[in-house]
Amino acid sequence: MTKDTQNAPLTPSNYEPQRHPDYQDDEIDLRELFGIIWQGKWWIIAITFVFAVGAVIYSLSLPNIYKSEATLAPTEEASGGGISQMAGQLGGLASLAGVNLGQQGADKTTIALEILKSRAFIRGFVEKYDILPELMAVEGWNRGSGIEFDDETYNSDSQEWVREVEPPKQPEPSSWEYVKVFREEVLEVSKDDTTGLVTIAVNHQSPEIAQQWVVWLIEEINNHMRERDIQEAQRSLEYLDEELQNTSLSDMQQVFYQLIEKQTQTIMLANVRPEYIFQTLDPAVVPEQKAKPSRALICIIGTFLGGFLGVGFVLVRNIFRKENEDVA
Known part of the structure; x- marks a missing residue:
């Protein structure tokens, strides 16, 4: 770069933003995120299944x-x-x-x-x-x-x-x-x-x-x-x-x-x-249908909670794994 170029005012044609080497590392890579989730899919499925079964058992244990x-x-x-x-x-x-x-x-x-x-x-x-x-x-x-x-x-x-x-x-x-x-x-x-x-x-x-x-x-x-x-x-x-x-x-x-x-x-x-x-x-009558519990809703909430916790477990597990690799 010549001296005249150095003293010239900044214009869109000669302005080049500085690139930080760590800038791309700070961005969230969705492809990498989905990759991590896909690698831990069996963990997610297992945790979701456990919570779904637990929600079904719990809902069936509740009296009408x-x-x-x-x-x-x-x-x-x-x-x-x-x-x-x-x-x-x-x-x-x-x-x-x-x-x-x-x-x-x-x-x-x-x-x-x-x-x-x-x-x-x-x-x-x-x-x-x-x-x-x-x-x-x-x-x-x-x-x-x-x-x-x-x-x-x-x-x-x-x-x-x-x-x-x-x-x-x-x-x-x-x-x-x-x-x-x-x-x-x-x-x-x-x-x-x-x-x-x-x-x-x-x-x-x-x-x-x-x-x-x-x-x-x-x-x-x-x-x-x-x-x-x-x-x-x-x-x-x-x-x-x-x-x-x-x-x-x-x-x-x-x-x-x-x-x-x-x-x-x-x-x-x-x-x-x-x-x-x-x-x-x-007047009050003898009800023929139960008022609660809503077993279907309990099962749905339990399944979604299991899936959410499964994804969280996989992500946290991946973070700790990376930290261990960096230390090693």
């Missing part, structure tokens, strides 16, 4: 879970109608008299749903219907023979719990254990904010039990809310009767009489309505 659900509509009492709406006319006078007519605070639908998921309600539900074995010890269900209990957990013949656990746990599951299982695995409660409709669902290995528990839950929450309102109304009546005896003002006596009438109506309607808080629109 059936889901039964019911659609409910809040009644007038739950949505603020009926007696609650009429009691609003006397709300101010009731407050002066020290009586709560239930027109303030959370609506009864929200309260009922929270009670349905509460620890006390679930514990009482399990104890009343004696369903602890069906909740904690079922291994599977057969259409011909029915429920199959896990022999290592519960002896159905002697009705004894035989599971082996470490202290402080006991062979028989505590309320802390079965309430958690009931909340997380069995019970599903949802409310549509647009329509106000409520859905209660139960997941279980037995379709008959799933349907029966939904019916019992609806019945129990209606009874619980009925008893709750009756007890509250009875306490209000006792207070109003006492205050009525202690006042001589005719105006206040008239107020007390009206409040007593409202509380009496509350008790009367609570006793005559079987579906006090929730009215069943679509």
Whole structure:
């Protein structure tokens, strides 16, 4: 290169980019990558096959879970109608008299749903219907023979719990254990904010039990809310009767009489309505098809995971092999 050429300005015709010898080594050679994968194809196939077989075995080991659900509509009492709406006319006078007519605070639908998921309600539900074995010890269900209990957990013949656990746990599951299982695995409660409709669902290995528990839950929450309102109304009546005896003002006596009438109506309607808080629109039925598990999806995911790990293993193995060759 002459001196004039060296001093000439850089133009596309005389500019030659500098070539770094390591530049091509840093590029990803797809042909080499596919070559590495092809050389390790038997490793990939073997790992994928192992994961696929494992996914099939795992999916077959899972019991079928059936889901039964019911659609409910809040009644007038739950949505603020009926007696609650009429009691609003006397709300101010009731407050002066020290009586709560239930027109303030959370609506009864929200309260009922929270009670349905509460620890006390679930514990009482399990104890009343004696369903602890069906909740904690079922291994599977057969259409011909029915429920199959896990022999290592519960002896159905002697009705004894035989599971082996470490202290402080006991062979028989505590309320802390079965309430958690009931909340997380069995019970599903949802409310549509647009329509106000409520859905209660139960997941279980037995379709008959799933349907029966939904019916019992609806019945129990209606009874619980009925008893709750009756007890509250009875306490209000006792207070109003006492205050009525202690006042001589005719105006206040008239107020007390009206409040007593409202509380009496509350008790009367609570006793005559079987579906006090929730009215069943679509009752629970015995499901004929399982809700989960999706065995095909489990097998597909397991196979793809095996293939991905197989490719990763081959690439990492090749990297270590190159490092060993460079060191040698």
